[in-house]
Amino acid sequence: xxPELLFQQALNGLSFGALLFILAxxxxxxxxxxxxxxxxxxxxxxxxxxxxxxxxxxxxxxWLALVAAPSALGLLGLVLEPLLxxxxxxxxxxxxxxxxxxxxxxxxxxxxVWGREVxxxxxxxxxxxxxxxxxxxxxxxxxxxxxxxxxxxxxxxVVYRRTxxxxxxxxxxxxxxxxxxxGVDIDRLFAITxxxxxxxxxxxxxxxxxxxxxxxxxxxxxLLYSLIVVVVGGLGTLGGAVAGSVLVxxxxxxxxxxxxxxxLALIFAIVALVLLLKPTGLLGRVRIAR
Amino acid sequence: MVASxxxxxxxxxxxxxxxxxxxxxxxxxxxxxxxxxxxxxxNGAGKTTLFNVLTGELPPSGGAVRLRGKDITTLRPWQRARxxxxxxxxxxxxxxxxxxxxxxxxxxxxxxxxxxPFVARPRSDYLAADQLLEEVGLLGREHVAxxxxxxxxxxxxxxxxxxxxxPRVLLLDEPTAGMSPAETARITELIGGLGxxxxxxxxxxxxxxxxxxxxxxxxxxxxxxxxxxSASEIRGDVRVNEVYLGKALAVT
Amino acid sequence: xxxxxxxxxxxxxxxxxxxxxxxxxxxxxxxFATTVLRDMLVFAIFAxxxxxxxxxxxxxxLGHAAFFGAGAYAAGITGQRLATDQLPVTLGAAALVAAVLxxxxxxxxxxxxxxxxxxxxxALAQIVFAIAFQWTALTxxxxxxxxxxxxxxxxxxxxxxxxxxxxxxxxxxxxxxxLWSLVRSPYGRALVGVRxxxxxxxxxxxxxxxxxxxxxxxxxxxxxxxxALSAYSQRxxxxxxxxxxxxxxxxVMVLIGGAGTLLGPVLGAGVVMYIQRxxxxxxxxxxxxxxxxxxxxxxxxxxxxxxxxxAAWSRARSR
Numbered sequence: 124x125x126p127e128l129l130f131q132q133a134l135n136g137l138s139f140g141a142l143l144f145i146l147a148x149x150x151x152x153x154x155x156x157x158x159x160x161x162x163x164x165x166x167x168x169x170x171x172x173x174x175x176x177x178x179x180x181x182x183x184x185x186w187l188a189l190v191a192a193p194s195a196l197g198l199l200g201l202v203l204e205p206l207l208x209x210x211x212x213x214x215x216x217x218x219x220x221x222x223x224x225x226x227x228x229x230x231x232x233x234x235x236v237w238g239r240e241v242x243x244x245x246x247x248x249x250x251x252x253x254x255x256x257x258x259x260x261x262x263x264x265x266x267x268x269x270x271x272x273x274x275x276x277x278x279x280x281v282v283y284r285r286t287x288x289x290x291x292x293x294x295x296x297x298x299x300x301x302x303x304x305x306g307v308d309i310d311r312l313f314a315i316t317x318x319x320x321x322x323x324x325x326x327x328x329x330x331x332x333x334x335x336x337x338x339x340x341x342x343x344x345x346l347l348y349s350l351i352v353v354v355v356g357g358l359g360t361l362g363g364a365v366a367g368s369v370l371v372x373x374x375x376x377x378x379x380x381x382x383x384x385x386x387l388a389l390i391f392a393i394v395a396l397v398l399l400l401k402p403t404g405l406l407g408r409v410r411i412a413r
Numbered sequence: 414m415v416a417s418x419x420x421x422x423x424x425x426x427x428x429x430x431x432x433x434x435x436x437x438x439x440x441x442x443x444x445x446x447x448x449x450x451x452x453x454x455x456n457g458a459g460k461t462t463l464f465n466v467l468t469g470e471l472p473p474s475g476g477a478v479r480l481r482g483k484d485i486t487t488l489r490p491w492q493r494a495r496x497x498x499x500x501x502x503x504x505x506x507x508x509x510x511x512x513x514x515x516x517x518x519x520x521x522x523x524x525x526x527x528x529x530p531f532v533a534r535p536r537s538d539y540l541a542a543d544q545l546l547e548e549v550g551l552l553g554r555e556h557v558a559x560x561x562x563x564x565x566x567x568x569x570x571x572x573x574x575x576x577x578x579x580p581r582v583l584l585l586d587e588p589t590a591g592m593s594p595a596e597t598a599r600i601t602e603l604i605g606g607l608g609x610x611x612x613x614x615x616x617x618x619x620x621x622x623x624x625x626x627x628x629x630x631x632x633x634x635x636x637x638x639x640x641x642x643s644a645s646e647i648r649g650d651v652r653v654n655e656v657y658l659g660k661a662l663a664v665t
Numbered sequence: 666x667x668x669x670x671x672x673x674x675x676x677x678x679x680x681x682x683x684x685x686x687x688x689x690x691x692x693x694x695x696x697f698a699t700t701v702l703r704d705m706l707v708f709a710i711f712a713x714x715x716x717x718x719x720x721x722x723x724x725x726x727l728g729h730a731a732f733f734g735a736g737a738y739a740a741g742i743t744g745q746r747l748a749t750d751q752l753p754v755t756l757g758a759a760a761l762v763a764a765v766l767x768x769x770x771x772x773x774x775x776x777x778x779x780x781x782x783x784x785x786x787x788a789l790a791q792i793v794f795a796i797a798f799q800w801t802a803l804t805x806x807x808x809x810x811x812x813x814x815x816x817x818x819x820x821x822x823x824x825x826x827x828x829x830x831x832x833x834x835x836x837x838x839x840x841x842x843x844l845w846s847l848v849r850s851p852y853g854r855a856l857v858g859v860r861x862x863x864x865x866x867x868x869x870x871x872x873x874x875x876x877x878x879x880x881x882x883x884x885x886x887x888x889x890x891x892x893a894l895s896a897y898s899q900r901x902x903x904x905x906x907x908x909x910x911x912x913x914x915x916x917v918m919v920l921i922g923g924a925g926t927l928l929g930p931v932l933g934a935g936v937v938m939y940i941q942r943x944x945x946x947x948x949x950x951x952x953x954x955x956x957x958x959x960x961x962x963x964x965x966x967x968x969x970x971x972x973x974x975x976a977a978w979s980r981a982r983s984r
Contacts, residue, residue, distance in 0.1 A: 160780060210964060215780065216725060220920065220963045223913055227956030235949060343909060347791060354784060387795035394788040398781065399773060468868060494870030506865040508858055519858045522851045523870035530852040531843075538851075578869060 127259040132376055138265040140372020141272025142331050146345060147352035148279065148364045149323030155296035155359025156316045159208065159218045163226035164324050165346025170229055171196050171325025172332040172341070173237050176244055185247030189329050196325030200318035208317065209310060230342050239339050244332035268330055275326075276365060283361060292316060296359055324349075351390060355397050357404030366406045419482045421446040421582060421612040422467075427476035429462055429636075436462040438636035439476070446481075447609035451623045451644075452616045454633035455656060460616045461503070463633070464586055467614075468500050469493050480582065495524065497581030501574075503590055503616075505567045509560040513551055513570050516559055517542035520577035542577070549573045549603060565596035572603060583607075585615040589622055601625055624648075632656070683834045686827035696826055703830045705938040706837040707894045712918040712930035713844055714887035719916070720925030721848060722880040723860025727783050727912050728790025729888055731770065732763040734797060734907025736889025737896040738804055739763070741813040752816035752823075752832075756893050763889020764882050766793070771881035775874055790912060797904040809903040813896045823897070833894050840887055845927055847883075856880055857925075917955065921962050923969025932970050 150164045161167075174195050175188035182188075203225065211217045245251075250267050253260045283289040294302050295312055303309040327345070335341070348371070353359075356367020371390070378386035397404060420443040429437040436459045444450045452460055465471035467478060469490040477486045485493055508516050518538050546555055549569045554562065559570060568588065575583060588604065589597040601622050607613070617623050623630060623644065630647040632640040640650045647653055681688075686699045693699070711733055718724045736759035743758040744750055774785045797804045804810055815824040816832070823832045847853050858866045859873050866873050896902045905911060914937065922933025937955060945951035966973050 158780070160784065207960065207964070216783075217963055217967065219780070219783065220916075221960060223917070224956045224960035224963060227959065228953045231950060231952035231956065235953075347909070350784065350787070354788070383799075385796075385799060387799055388792050391788050391792040391795055395773065395785065395792065398777075398785045398788060470864070470868075489872075490867040491870050491872050494868055500868055502865075502868075506862055506868070508861040508865070510861065511857070515854070519854060519866075520869050522855065523866075525851075530850050531846045532851075533846075533849050534851050534854065574865075574869070 127257070130257055131259055131261060132380055133373065134261060134265060134269070136373030136376035138268040138272075138334075138372075139376055140368045140370075141269045142327060142334075143348060143352050143368035143372050144272050144364055145275060145323060145330060146327035147349040147356075147368055148361060149320035149327075150349040151353045151357075151359055151361065151364045152292070152296075152323075153317055153320040154353065156292065156299060157208075157218075157313055158215045159222070160350075161317075161320060162219060162222040162346060163229060164222075164320070164349055165342035165344070166226040166229040166233075167196050167199070167321045167324035168328040168331075168345035168349075169233060169337070169342040170199075171328025172244065172337045173233055173242075173328075174325065175329040175332060176237070176242060176337065179244060185244075188244075189326070192329045193322040193326040197318040197322035200321030201314055203321075204314040204317040205310070209313070226342065226346075230339075234339060241336055241338040243336045244329075246333045264333060268334070271330065279361060288315070351394050354394050354404055357406035360406060363404050363406040367404070370405075420444055420479075421448070421481060422614065423479040423482075424463075424467070425477045425479070427463070427466060427478065428474045429459075429466055429471065430474050435636055437466065437473070437476075440633070440636065440638055442631055442638065442641075444612060444614060446612055449613045449615070449626055449628045451627035451630045452614065452633055453618070453620075453623060453630060453647075457635075458633040459636040460633055461586065462636075464500065464584055464616065467584060468498065494578065497579075498584070499575040499578040499580035499582065500584040501571050501586060501588055503586040505571050507559040507567060507570060507574070510558055512556045512558055513546055513562065513573075514539060514542050514555040516570060517545050517573050517577050520574045521545075523578065545573045545577055546570075549576070550599060565592055568592060568596070568600060572600065576607075581610070581612065583611055583613045585613060585617075587616055587618065589617065589619050597622065679838055683831055683838070685834070686830050699826060699830050701938060701942050703833050703898060704895075704942070705935050706833050707891055707898060708915070708918065708938060709931045709934040710837055710840050710894070711888055711891035712915050712922070712934045713840060713927065714884045714891065715915045716919045716924055716927070716930040717844065717847075717856075717880055717884045717887070719919055720923075720929070721853065721860065722856040722877060723863075724877060724881070725783055725916075726774075726786040727909070727916065728770070728786035728788075729884070729915055730907050730909070730911035731790035731793040732767055732885040732888035733892040733895070733911060733915075734902070734904070735766050735793060736760065736763040736892030737902040737906050738797060738810060738892075739889065740893035740896045741810045741902045742803065744814050744816075745810075745812070750814045750817050752818040755816055756890065759889045759893035759896075760886045761889075763892065764886040766889075767882045767885025768878070771878045771885070775877045775881065787909065787912070790907065791909065794904055794907045794909070797907050804902075804904070807904060809901055810896075811901050813900045813902060815897050815900070829898060833898065836890065836894060840890070841927065841931070844887075848927065852876075917959050919969075920967075921959060921969055923971030926969075926971045929969050929971040936970070 146168060150161060153159060153161050171192040174192040178188035178191045179185055207221050207225070208218050211221060246264050250264045253262050283293060291302070291307060291312055295316070299309060324345070352364060352367035352371050355371055356365065357363025374393070375386065375390055378389050382389060422442070422444040424440055424442040427437050427440040440459070440463060452463065454460055462471065466473045469485070469488055469492070473486065477484060479485065480493070480496055480498060483496070485496065508519060511519070518534060521538055521541055522534070543555055546552065549572050551566060551569050551573065554566060559567065562570060572588070585604065588600055592600065597619065604613070605626055615626060627644055629642065630644050631638050632647060632653050634656050639656065640647055640653050642650070685702060686696070689698055715726065715729045718726050718729070739762035740755040740759040744755045747754065749755065770789045773789065774782055777785055798807055800806065815822070815829060817823060823829050855866070855871060855876055858871070859876055863873050892906065895906065918933035918937045919930050920933070921936055922931065923929025940951050940955045940958070944954065948954070962969060
């Protein structure tokens with residue numbers, strides 16, 4: 124592999140990793156707080172992309188879509204948690220099953236409202252060019268994705284460590300029951316967490332859409348990749364989402380280039396291996412028996 | 414060495430720590446065949462941990478366990494059960510939605526091995542189950558689901574489950590916990606009536622029960638055996654009285 | 666009299682089921698009902714096999730389609746590579762491949778529980794899907810395996826639609842009978858014991874890991890048989906047959922029908938197939954309806970249709 128190609132693939136790996144972080148952070152957060160694997164996470168990711176499509180079609184602004192789509196998803200999460208999940212508080216497996224039903228409905232509705240053809244989101248003007256780096260030409264948008272991912276991770280980190288909400292979430296991830304016993308409004312915290320998770324999924328959808336396009340089946344891809352990242356990096360922690368995405372992004376990219384035929388099987392074999400050897404993931408903490 | 418001189422249960426220098434907390438700090442016991450041995454001690458002394466290590470649910474940090482001379486320290490719980498070790502749990506471990514009869518039938522079927530995949534359970538199993546239920550005092554309650562039984566009845570079912578295992582060694586973990594005086598008397602009578610082919614190790618807080626049932630008593634404190642002797646010897650032991658603040662062992 | 670009556674009903678129902686294409690030809694010459702019922706029965710077998718894991722042994726697997734897909738591919742590939750259409754060969758290959766795969770995957774997952782078990786089964790099933798999707802030389806890759814032949818048995822050719830249906834119906838009855846005797850046996854009761862209180866089962870002397878693994882293999886083999894029937898019926902195998910969507914579909918069937926019963930998965934397969942095949946042509950929102958129905962059951966009727974039926978029956982009797 125030539126140095127230019129290596130460099131390009133490395134950047135591809137990093138931008139994919141950044142995207143994976145945005146996608147997986149929400150899933151990890153919801154699991155850490157509520158012990159629920161939101162199997163509708165991929166559907167939320169897909170919905171975010173399609174909402175962005177409509178916003179861009181109506182207003183022509185990618186940046187507006189970047190705000191509107193996550194907001195819409197956040198609102199959806201804020202409605203769904205009390206409506207559905209809260210009724211099954213404590214029944215984790217059943218809550219997971221509930222999210223399956225939600226995914227079925229959301230994906231079907233997307234197909235009905237927007238149709239099932241392959242669509243794409245145009246690059247925002249200003250980010251649609253390529254620039255010369257180290258002797259090769261590289262799309263600016265992907266550099267934007269890397270930057271956006273880093274900034275978002277930093278912002279989340281600040282909120283997580285410096286704000287009251289962040290502190291509550293950290294405490295909730297540790298022991299939500301205890302927090303409830305201390306008088307914190309767990310219902311509200313769970314609803315907000317679920318909403319944030321959904322919003323992040325939607326945000327990932329917007330960011331990914333110009334690069335990957337939108338088509339039926341993207342919900343499965345989104346869900347599976349987020350599962351890969353959180354399993355490898357560590358369930359329930361944001362640090363795990365970072366670790367997982369930084370690893371999986373480049374591995375997946377290089378894997379596809381080097382082992383075309385078995386790249387997918389390779390990734391899942393790694394997942395299975397991690398689950399067997401260190402079920403809580405690379406950075407995950409051992410949880411007290413639940 | 415005569416066979417009957419090999420202790421039924423031999424525990425040698427058993428240790429178990431959880432992180433920095435030492436639960437068992439070198440416990441050594443030898444229990445003879447047919448003996449009734451009571452293990453007493455204040456809360457946190459390590460009694461439940463001892464049972465968990467004996468049954469194999471918890472691996473020890475050190476030491477060994479022998480059953481009839483055979484080293485079982487590394488054996489799994491189900492392997493120990495097959496060798497004749499049975500445990501009655503302190504908090505009932507029943508099969509909640511199944512009937513009392515089905516509960517006992519499951520226990521009866523364990524030794525034969527359940528790999529009879531296409532034949533229905535033989536009638537004889539159910540007859541034997543019903544008989545055991547009658548012995549423990551659950552006549553007429555065979556078809557009631559375990560979760561629908563009263564607390565006392567559930568303890569009776571617990572006992573039926575372990576007896577159905579036809580064990581050589583019985584570990585009773587606070588058998589009278591949470592029982593009314595009448596229920597306690599009944600269970601004590603049932604246990605007292607078990608033949609000497611069975612060796613019994615019993616953890617109890619109720620001293621009346623201990624003195625009624627036990628041949629010998631071992632006292633556990635902070636993970637160690639601090640006294641070992643007949644019931645009357647233990648009653649008068651100074652250290653034991655200190656440990657219990659004299660209350661539990663006061664002559665009634 | 667009371668013993669013979671239910672048996673007679675069952676036998677009559679079975680006979681009607683097997684001969685469906687012949688007596689239904691009077692009112693549906695398009696064979697649509699036959700095709701839908703055939704596919705329902707294929708999925709009923711699949712759902713029954715999953716129920717053994719989910720409902721009886723208490724192992725909630727989201728990767729059961731791996732065995733369905735493996736069986737489908739095995740049947741199709743053996744038929745093509747060995748240039749045979751002999752039912753024992755291709756169906757046997759399907760069951761064998763699925764069973765071996767279940768043994769491998771089962772050995773890996775049997776020691777985990779709850780959420781981790783769920784994710785492990787999902788991940789391992791995705792490996793199977795990925796292999797099916799990308800090993801184009803063997804499986805046809807993303808285009809799928811086409812030209813799967815209909816089987817023959819001792820000179821009897823199952824190519825015709827009504828013959829194919831009969832094959833599926835007879836297999837369904839065989840599997841149902843097998844599972845019925847299995848769940849009533851000490852082995853079946855032991856699985857229920859593992860589901861209800863694995864700790865106690867171990868304390869009683871049961872090797873629970875081995876029990877769970879054997880259930881996994883049996884369930885996998887039966888799923889593989891369902892997969893083979895699907896391959897023959899559609900004359901086609903797609904990688905999606907091993908994918909997460911198929912796994913979820915089976916889970917939905919088991920839950921809606923009623924986990925831990927035998928009638929449940931069959932009813933569930935019927936309901937889901939009805940929504941997806943019949944309702945979908947009448948209204949465009951069939952998957953939405955399915956999702957909403959599923960949510961309703963999880964929230965309100967966790968025991969499924971059979972559970973609701975039983976509750977209603979005992980309420981009626983106590984009046």
